[in-house]
Amino acid sequence: MGLTRRYGTLVAVDHLDLRVESGSIFGLLGPNGAGKSTTIMMLITLLPPSEGGAMVAGYDIIRSPASVRRHIGYVPQSVSADGALTGAENLRLSARLYGLPRSERAERISEALEFMGLSEHADALVKKYSGGMVRRLELAQAMLHRPAVLFLDEPTIGLDPIARHAVWERLRELRQRFGMTVFLTTHDMEEAEALCGTLGIMHSGKLAALGAPEALKKQVGADATLDDVFIHFAGASLGDADSEGGRYSDVRRTRRTATRLG
Ligand SMILES: Nc1ncnc2c1ncn2[C@@H]1O[C@H](COP(=O)(O)OP(=O)(O)O)[C@@H](O)[C@H]1O
Numbered sequence: 118m119g120l121t122r123r124y125g126t127l128v129a130v131d132h133l134d135l136r137v138e139s140g141s142i143f144g145l146l147g148p149n150g151a152g153k154s155t156t157i158m159m160l161i162t163l164l165p166p167s168e169g170g171a172m173v174a175g176y177d178i179i180r181s182p183a184s185v186r187r188h189i190g191y192v193p194q195s196v197s198a199d200g201a202l203t204g205a206e207n208l209r210l211s212a213r214l215y216g217l218p219r220s221e222r223a224e225r226i227s228e229a230l231e232f233m234g235l236s237e238h239a240d241a242l243v244k245k246y247s248g249g250m251v252r253r254l255e256l257a258q259a260m261l262h263r264p265a266v267l268f269l270d271e272p273t274i275g276l277d278p279i280a281r282h283a284v285w286e287r288l289r290e291l292r293q294r295f296g297m298t299v300f301l302t303t304h305d306m307e308e309a310e311a312l313c314g315t316l317g318i319m320h321s322g323k324l325a326a327l328g329a330p331e332a333l334k335k336q337v338g339a340d341a342t343l344d345d346v347f348i349h350f351a352g353a354s355l356g357d358a359d360s361e362g363g364r365y366s367d368v369r370r371t372r373r374t375a376t377r378l379g
């Protein structure tokens with residue numbers, strides 16, 4: 118706790134204290150540059166905190182990073198599947214990466230393909246997949262070893278509504294079937310509301326609000342929407358270049374994700 122990350126003089130994550138209930142779907146919201154991705158990178162042990170620490174899946178991110186890694190799955194913001202390989206080949210790589218016993222690999226892979234509705238496309242090259250299929254493949258890769266906690270950085274950015282709903286459905290089922298805790302970031306208020314039991318709103322590296330979507334709305338006003346909640350807690354930066362449609366790098370990233378590997 119007191120999780121902090123500095124880049125030079127910039128405090129990207131500023132003494133963050135946050136508890137996510139096991140088996141819940143938690144959504145971290147916040148404007149571009151709020152510190153969401155940096156938070157995730159520290160929680161998955163890919164980035165050392167400048168100060169403070171955290172427990173993830175029961176393990177200390179600083180003392181036991183290897184144990185943390187064995188118990189989490191991660192779907193990054195940008196495309197992580199390899200377009201030059203088939204879906205099944207990508208999954209075989211992940212199975213090895215996560216150290217799944219050889220005897221279990223084939224079964225887990227076919228189970229994950231089936232769960233994500235990709236069985237029929239297992240042997241097609243991923244560069245031929247639609248954006249939604251790539252995302253579901255990445256989810257399949259991240260769930261192969263049945264992690265206790267699944268981290269997803271903007272999982273549905275650039276997806277059409279049908280693909281987006283399909284991802285939500287899979288995430289809900291991962292939680293129900295395997296009791297996974299899901300920790301995601303999103304800019305999409307509809308997604309936050311439909312999917313997450315608890316939301317955290319981050320602003321300038323700090324947690325500006327925490328609670329169930331309904332409770333947060335009540336806090337802001339009688340008929341407040343989640344957009345109102347977001348603006349209320351993170352609105353100080355509205356009018357920044359960062360918030361007016363996002364920085365160039367974010368726009369570019371969105372487009373790149375939208376066109377995926379096409
Ligand atoms: N590797 C880095 N070096 C320097 N600054 C960084 C680096 N990564 C992120 N930042 C800065 O840290 C802040 C938080 O970034 P990030 O965690 O990516 O925010 P978010 O995911 O909420 O958009 C931003 O101001 C960003 O420019």
Ligand SMILES: [Mg+2]
Pocket residue numbers: 153154155194270
């Ligand atoms: Mg980010």
